[in-house]
Amino acid sequence: MRQKLNRILQIDQTSQNEARGSSEAPNSEIMIPKVVVRPNPFFTSITLDVTCVQGKHVIVRMFDEDDKIVKMFSWFLVKGINITNISEVEFLPTGVYSLDIVDLEGDILYSTNISKG
Numbered sequence: 001m002r003q004k005l006n007r008i009l010q011i012d013q014t015s016q017n018e019a020r021g022s023s024e025a026p027n028s029e030i031m032i033p034k035v036v037v038r039p040n041p042f043f044t045s046i047t048l049d050v051t052c053v054q055g056k057h058v059i060v061r062m063f064d065e066d067d068k069i070v071k072m073f074s075w076f077l078v079k080g081i082n083i084t085n086i087s088e089v090e091f092l093p094t095g096v097y098s099l100d101i102v103d104l105e106g107d108i109l110y111s112t113n114i115s116k117g
Contacts, residue, residue: 041117052077
């Protein structure tokens with residue numbers, strides 16, 4: 001269990017840069033075919049609409065330009081459309097943030113950049 005947690009918390013620069021280059025990691029086409037992150041830029045909250053092909057437990061993590069995790073939560077995605085709201089982001093400084101959806105093995109299923117206005 002500790003090994004899984006360490007892998008989820010680990011910020012792997014190579015994997016992140018590859019995933020951010022196309023806004024989606026290669027294996028996201030299979031598990032998560034569609035993600036809508038809105039609004040962008042955000043001010044007080046962020047809404048995630050995630051379409052998943054089967055039930056899966058994931059971790060959503062958001063980090064700043066210094067790779068410091070500023071938000072992280074566990075989410076069980078059901079088959080179909082899943083919607084959640086990330087609140088309490090109004091106090092974050094203006095800038096660009098990275099948002100990843102990671103499975104319990106630590107593989108990035110989706111990654112994108114969002115801006116705080």
